[in-house]
Amino acid sequence: MAAATALRATPLNAVHRDLRAKLVDFGGWEMPIQYSGIIDEHRAVRASVGLFDVSHMGEIEIRGPEAGALTDFITTNRARNLKIGQAQYSGLLYSHGGFVDDILVHKVAEDHYFLCVNAANQEKDFAHIREWNRFDARVELTSDRYVQLAVQGPKGLATLQKLTGAGLAAMRYYSFTDGHVAGAPARIARTGYTGEDGFEIYIEPAQAERIWNDLLQAGAEFGIKPCGLGARNTLRLEACYALYGHEIDASISPLEASLEWIVKFDKGDFVGREALLRQKEGGARRKLAGFEMRGRGIARDGCEVYLDGAAAGWVTSGSPSPTLEKNIGLCYLPPDRAEAPGQAIQIMIRNQPVDAVTVATPFYKRAK
Amino acid sequence: MYPDNLRYTREHEWVRVEGGIATMGITDHAQQELGDIVYVELPKPGAAVEQGKALGTVESVKAVSEIFSPASGEVTEINTTLADEPEKLNEDPHGEAWLVKIRLRAPEDLVELMSAAEYQAYVGAEK
Numbered sequence: 001m002a003a004a005t006a007l008r009a010t011p012l013n014a015v016h017r018d019l020r021a022k023l024v025d026f027g028g029w030e031m032p033i034q035y036s037g038i039i040d041e042h043r044a045v046r047a048s049v050g051l052f053d054v055s056h057m058g059e060i061e062i063r064g065p066e067a068g069a070l071t072d073f074i075t076t077n078r079a080r081n082l083k084i085g086q087a088q089y090s091g092l093l094y095s096h097g098g099f100v101d102d103i104l105v106h107k108v109a110e111d112h113y114f115l116c117v118n119a120a121n122q123e124k125d126f127a128h129i130r131e132w133n134r135f136d137a138r139v140e141l142t143s144d145r146y147v148q149l150a151v152q153g154p155k156g157l158a159t160l161q162k163l164t165g166a167g168l169a170a171m172r173y174y175s176f177t178d179g180h181v182a183g184a185p186a187r188i189a190r191t192g193y194t195g196e197d198g199f200e201i202y203i204e205p206a207q208a209e210r211i212w213n214d215l216l217q218a219g220a221e222f223g224i225k226p227c228g229l230g231a232r233n234t235l236r237l238e239a240c241y242a243l244y245g246h247e248i249d250a251s252i253s254p255l256e257a258s259l260e261w262i263v264k265f266d267k268g269d270f271v272g273r274e275a276l277l278r279q280k281e282g283g284a285r286r287k288l289a290g291f292e293m294r295g296r297g298i299a300r301d302g303c304e305v306y307l308d309g310a311a312a313g314w315v316t317s318g319s320p321s322p323t324l325e326k327n328i329g330l331c332y333l334p335p336d337r338a339e340a341p342g343q344a345i346q347i348m349i350r351n352q353p354v355d356a357v358t359v360a361t362p363f364y365k366r367a368k
Numbered sequence: 369m370y371p372d373n374l375r376y377t378r379e380h381e382w383v384r385v386e387g388g389i390a391t392m393g394i395t396d397h398a399q400q401e402l403g404d405i406v407y408v409e410l411p412k413p414g415a416a417v418e419q420g421k422a423l424g425t426v427e428s429v430k431a432v433s434e435i436f437s438p439a440s441g442e443v444t445e446i447n448t449t450l451a452d453e454p455e456k457l458n459e460d461p462h463g464e465a466w467l468v469k470i471r472l473r474a475p476e477d478l479v480e481l482m483s484a485a486e487y488q489a490y491v492g493a494e495k
Binding site: 350 | 401403404406407409425427428429430432451
């Protein structure tokens with residue numbers, strides 16, 4: 001299983017090896033897929049707290065007098081209205097309306113926006129933003145300056161609070177603050193990709209190993225577990241968060257991907273707006289729907305979906321759900337059928353049709 | 369670790385022969401690599417299987433893997449408990465969680481399989 005090409009590694013690679021993580025090639029990065037087991041890690045996050053190294057994620061920073069104008073122009077959500085210290089989920093689109101990436105926008109200062117982007121997309125995103133930069137703004141790819149850790153789960157706050165003076169309980173969901181964690185400078189955001197409360201912190205690579213170990217120690221009394229990308233995927237799927245390359249890509253628009261809520265048509269011009277308006281008038285070609293398997297089998301991404309005996313769409317993500325203890329998934333279907341849960345569908349698994357039914361999403365929503 | 373009374377394939381199956389019937393399963397190395405096993409698909413009794421050809425699949429949370437038949441012959445019995453308890457494959461892959469019994473057509477098929485010591489060296493080298 002020797003790697004043919006050199007994989008990129010995060011500064012915590014040696015730590016993952018010491019923890020006996022199973023490492024895999026994830027979009028060119030050697031990342032931990034699991035430590036103790038995907039189901040065990042998944043349950044730790046739902047019940048208590050888990051720690052993830054998500055340093056493969058990229059960071060792009062936009063600075064200058066027109067940083068806000070550029071950020072607003074290249075994203076679908078209303079970046080202009082963000083207050084300093086607020087974060088926002090948004091789309092980066094091509095002018096044809098398909099996704100370049102889905103991103104988190106953080107407003108650090110009037111003239112400074114901090115974007116968290118997908119690992120495999122970062123160079124593409126950076127080139128795309130620079131291409132549309134007709135503003136008095138500087139765009140910089142700064143991924144190498146940050147290690148990103150996610151502390152996720154109902155005990156995430158109590159774990160992280162032991163290591164920081166920042167008032168975490170007072171922070172709203174999708175807000176962030178610049179402070180310290182274990183004595184080292186950190187950007188602390190109340191964000192996540194698991195469907196649980198939690199935090200994502202951006203720290204200096206030189207401090208990463210120490211902070212990782214301090215977090216494991218701080219969370220020990222809660223049974224904290226290091227978690228890999230396997231659990232991250234099952235957690236995000238239960239919460240119905242899109243994953244680039246699955247629910248969204250260059251051929252999919254936010255209107256199709258149940259992400260119209262991040263498109264603000266009335267905010268003024270932005271890249272992709274005209275194409276999306278045309279699509280809105282003409283009607284989307286397809287829409288995302290959730291499903292549960294009725295027959296035996298697990299749908300996987302790429303499986304064909306049949307409606308009334310004819311091919312009608314495809315599975316974007318499919319997995320056993322550790323929380324629901326059912327086999328679940330997301331798929332594209334014609335819009336009228338996608339919007340009405342309870343549709344009987346068949347999913348082709350290894351050339352055999354297996355019964356499934358569409359259901360309302362998300363599959364999992366945490367109790368407030 | 370790997371029982372001496374089993375023979376092993378390069379695709380990480382094991383096989384044990386008693387009176388012309390081969391019992392087969394996946395190895396401990398295979399279950400470790402797969403992680404939490406959540407689904408097992410096996411052939412029906414009576415089905416013909418060919419050495420080196422897929423006879424079923426095991427799925428972990430993350431991935432689907434084919435199981436290859438270590439020998440040619442006819443399936444006489446399958447381990448039906450795995451349909452409801454696939455996690456047994458993680459717990460006891462060389463014992464209780466056997467997969468399929470095959471009436472051998474050509475017992476010499478098994479000659480080329482690895483011994484426990486050879487398999488141990490093989491998985492050691494693969495890492």
